[in-house]
Amino acid sequence: MTHYKEFEFDCDFGGQRAKFKFYIGTPQExxxxxxFQAKWLSDERGGTIPDEVMKAISQLNDLAKKNGVPLPDLCVYALGSAQEA
Structure with missing residues (x-):
């Protein structure tokens, strides 16, 4: 069973900010x-995830791997509550 959590981040759509849902699980090495969600958002909707969000999630992923904890759970702890899908 795949373990992931749903989060919403403000994304940029041609200079306008709007919330968009993302699903964070444990990525392949x-x-x-x-x-892949960032690529889809760019290709299909013309949106971008802010660099600070991408960097924060990358840092959380590194921390999760280092400490042997699931990334989705660490994101809930660090970013606040999420809805489990």
């Missing part, structure tokens, strides 16, 4: 946790 060598991939950013939001890599």
């Amino acid at each position: 060598g991939h950013h946790p939001l890599q």
Whole structure:
């Protein structure tokens, strides 16, 4: 069973900010946790995830791996509550 959590982040759509839902799970080695969702958002909706969000999630992923904890759970702890999907 795949373990992931749902989060909303403010994203940029041509200069306008809007909330968008993302699902954070444990990524494959060598991939950013939001890599494929960021590409889809850009290609299909013309939006971008702010660099500070991408950096924060990357840092949380590194911390999760270092401490042997699931990334989705660490994100809930660090970013606040999330809805489990």
